[in-house]
Amino acid sequence: MSSPVLKMQNWLGMQGLFVRDSAVLAGRVLFSLPVVIKWPVRSALLKQLYFTGIQSVGPITVMGFLAGLIIVMQVSNLVGRNEMLTLQVLIWTVVRELGPLLTAIVIVGRSSSAIASELAAMQVNGEIKNLRRMGILPVAYLVVPRMLAMTITSLVLTFYFQVVAIGTGMIVTAWHIDVSLFGEVGHFFEMISYLEIFSASLKSICFGMMMSVVPCYYGLSVKRAMTEIPVAASRAVMRSLMAVFACDGLITIVLF
């Protein structure tokens, strides 16, 4: 058998192992969810919500504002003074795709590498072993709050991004085409469908789970060498992004 074929087989095998192990980790997290009633886990969850959610509000606001502005200006240049089409494109792009996707990219950039390197450092310093010796399951104490926080954050920030982007788009359209802002809001609610809201919510929930499980997996996979920490962080970011895009494609194909 030729070497490229063997390499391809190895690569596919590694991808299969990664998907299987990540799925097992996600399953263990779901089974461990009742542990949230314990105070230390709730405390860790609140911290993660602050670091992942509250601290991402600024970048999300700026990106939402710019995304709304850019989309409306480009569509206006393309189709002219067509309020309804501009609004429709805004819904298609922001609600269906850009909202969940750009929010996920911001969260991955801010938090995935941080989670992977934090867990990897804990592993290298023997802190994960310390937790086990205290009878505390690392999945329950470390992964559950991170996955919950990322999922909640992803859902809430996606909604916030959409509100900012669509709000900016409407204001710019109203100013640019000279139409009533309240009329635009009315048209928006007539145009948007439940399927679009459902798809955005489903995507943000799935993205949140993926971009937390993948860095946790890489962080906990580190053995005992300091040099493994940056490798785990960079892999976590790349794999999280790939997982998010693959999931986005899958949900789009299934729903639309």
Add this chain to the structure above:
Amino acid sequence: MDSLFRFTGVRCKGSDRAYTFTLHAGEIRLLQLASGDEKNTMIDSATGETVCREGAIEIVQGDRRFHKVAVAGPHGERRHNDGPIPLIWQPVSASRPGRVAWVAANGGLISNLKIWENVTLPLWYHARRNVVEAEQSVRHWLGVLGMEQDEFAEFMAAQPDSIEPWQRKLAGLLRALLQSSPVLVVDAVLFEDVKARLASCWMEALETCAAQGRAVLVIADMATTLPLKKIE
């Protein structure tokens, strides 16, 4: 004396010696092993993180200090049994998590938690959260461990990397003392590189802990001067 912790023919990987002994309530014993690897394996087995390869490590089920058994009399009436309570042994790896508290050589603190969060972590993870009770208990044990009351707030708010190594050790010991677990497993290296006065205070704290009906197992991998009864 109530038996709490039992080793039956426990042999670590690479060791030619099997250990069989029982720890009773109020006892502090020293287990001296041949190497660091053997010590780590034994700590893993004693804390229930791993199942020992050979032999069994068991802990008494339930809290025997508050145990009363009601039995049926000859005519079916319920009455308290004043005789010895039958022991129910359970493998430590299968027992309820947190029944064996552990003190690491370097304190074993979690770096992204403050000292207060570190010391209350196993306590509140394995039992219900009660802030007032925990604070009183922490103040009591810190007093026993030789820390001044006015240093309490600053110490508790510190991050592990901002305090001295001996303070990290103290926090690790405090964390285990706070847990109401019947057995404490202590790494003997804890007492190294600390002032003699502190080491003596900490040993007194372990004695106080044992006097409350708990058992303490100190594990060493080399000759130690700790004034403890060795397990032969």
